[in-house]
Amino acid sequence: MRQIDEDKQRDFEAAAFRRLLRHLRERTDVQNIDLMNLAGFCRNCLANWYREAAEAEGTALSKDEAREIVYGMPYDDWRARYQLEASDAQKAAFGQNQPKDH
Secondary structure, eight states: OOOHHHHHHHHHHHHHHHHHHHHHHHHHOOOOOHHHHHOOOOHHHHHHHHEEEEEEEETOOHHHHHHHHHHOOOHHHHOOOOOOOOHHHHHHHHHHHTTTTT
């Protein structure tokens, strides 16, 4: 594998993360439960990971602050605009596929 210096690697990872956030903000049709069922993570997971990374570096973020960073708006606003009621099939799949750390 090609060697990339740590600063460049961090820059590339940050750019990829920003692109992922933009993509998820544009794809409001994709529900969190669908992400969880297919990939084992969702927007809320990303917000939790972001908050944990910030706290590891000494920056306190609330759950709501981290979610607003990921969603691009307050979480309650996103839910009111875009979140649909999960179907019975989605709920059943979530029950079978839910990662152990959730």
